[in-house]
Amino acid sequence: MGLLTNLKDSISKVTDRLFSDSEPKRIGIYGPPNAGKTTLANRIAIDWAGDTVGPESHIPHETRRARRKENVTIERNSQTVTIDVVDTPGVTTKVDYKEFLDHDMEKEDAVRRSREATEGVAEAMHWLREDVDGVIYVLDSTADPFTQVNTMLIGIIESRELPVLIFANKTDLEGSNVQRVANAFPQHETVPLSALEGNNMDEVYDKIAEYFG
Known part of the structure; x- marks a missing residue:
């Protein structure tokens, strides 16, 4: 009898997983180039x-197509959340091929790269309007957050009523000003971190589990 009960329980759990709507949430990582x-x-x-997820570079617009890492399961404080991490191209109002010439790139390659980057911005906007369930918004804490692009993107996120976390990145650099980022968007929580050095990642994961779980 006990064996039969255990078997029914196992079948029930498998069925629940198969027919549940708890698909991984698509969390888009957004922000300006080089954040x-x-x-x-x-x-x-x-x-x-x-x-x-993809290669990193100091050259702007290294990510020119959205990249996705599926089924990333984060476990924090008895909370478990499974997400698809969507790394999107940096959004800007204009991509000028001349900015690539400063990185020892030939003109032909710079023009091609700027065209690809422009297409990537359009793709990132499509994902934001149609295909993400939540947003991690990354800002360089050494840079001015009061920009047209940041205001526009946060406005779109809010209009879709998406959960959003703002991460003030690069706290390891001189000139980092987390409070300036927090003051720019006081309606949202700002979490400081250095993704490069791995500083404050415990809080980052706590917040991801809390907001998107």
Whole structure:
């Protein structure tokens, strides 16, 4: 009798998993170019899935297509959340090929890269309007957060009523000003971190589990 009961319980659990609507939530990592989005995405993926999402670079617009790491399960304080991490291209109002020339790139390559980056911005906007369930918004805490792009993107996120966490990244650098980031968007919680150095990642994961779980 006990064996039969255990078997029924096992079948019930499998059935619940198969027919539940608890699909992984698609969490888009957004922000301006060179804010450290891919560095953060890779940090999350390595810590919880043992793999990276994509290459990192100091050159703007290294990420020119959205990249996705599926089924990343984060366990924090008895909370478990499974997400698909979507690393999106940096959003800007204009991509100028001349900015790539400063990185010893030939003009032909710079023009091609700027075209790809522009297409990537359009793709990132499509994901934001249609395909993400929540947003991690990454800002460089050494830079001015009061920009047209940041205001626009936060406005779109709010209009979709998406849960959003703002991460003030690069706290390891001189000139970091987390409070300036927090003051720019006081309606949302700001979490300081250094994705490169791995500083404050415990709080980062606590907040991800809390907001998106």
